Amino acid sequence: MSTQETRDRCRYVPFITLSLTEPKPCIWITLSGCNFHCKGCFSSARDTVGELINVDELINWVQNSSRTYNNTAPLEEAIITGGEPTLDKDFLLDLVKKLKTRVAVKQITLSTNGYLLNGNYVKELKGAGLDEVKLDIKAYTNSIHQWYTGMSNRPVLEAARYLWGSKLDFRVETVLMPGIVDVEETSG
Ligand code: SF4
Numbered sequence: 001m002s003t004q005e006t007r008d009r010c011r012y013v014p015f016i017t018l019s020l021t022e023p024k025p026c027i028w029i030t031l032s033g034c035n036f037h038c039k040g041c042f043s044s045a046r047d048t049v050g051e052l053i054n055v056d057e058l059i060n061w062v063q064n065s066s067r068t069y070n071n072t073a074p075l076e077e078a079i080i081t082g083g084e085p086t087l088d089k090d091f092l093l094d095l096v097k098k099l100k101t102r103v104a105v106k107q108i109t110l111s112t113n114g115y116l117l118n119g120n121y122v123k124e125l126k127g128a129g130l131d132e133v134k135l136d137i138k139a140y141t142n143s144i145h146q147w148y149t150g151m152s153n154r155p156v157l158e159a160a161r162y163l164w165g166s167k168l169d170f171r172v173e174t175v176l177m178p179g180i181v182d183v184e185e186t187s188g
Pocket of ligand 1: 034035037040041082
């Protein structure tokens with residue numbers, strides 16, 4: 001991508017959250033908009049809300065807030081979350097790369113529903129400097145997943161396979177919903 005194309009690529013960002021409490025200084029970057037329609041979603045970032053900004057502007061936000069509140073100490077961790085952060089691959093790759101090179105964040109974690117993560121995408125994220133993926137698997141049984149999110153879980157389970165092969169750190173999280181996603185389902 002050319003520098004101009006990178007500059008033109010924007011996403012809606014409703015807020016960033018800086019935490020300086022123990023165990024380490026970290027920042028949550030929320031990118032709004034999502035490809036799932038989870039029935040129990042309580043995220044205010046599911047819809048495209050916030051300010052439409054490009055990666056450089058977002059990095060400036062991160063640097064300014066970090067300098068203001070965290071003095072010159074480096075940020076230990078950045079968690080990129082949503083909404084769904086993977087919707088725009090080029091934006092996400094650029095963000096990960098610049099968090100690593102311009103902000104010198106030690107650990108970058110991506111929190112995702114995994115639907116768009118294929119083998120190449122995972123490889124490119126790793127190459128850009130991503131350290132860890134937190135993958136949400138809403139349900140192991142496809143019919144439940146489909147009913148709950150509006151989407152098939154097959155690409156999500158495939159994403160888990162790619163992540164396993166990538167040697168990136170990754171963990172799987174799910175939701176316990178009594179009567180819908182029970183213990184048997186979460187231990188699938
Ligand atoms: S994947 Fe997350 S943000 Fe998207 S609808 Fe589901 S709970 Fe909400």
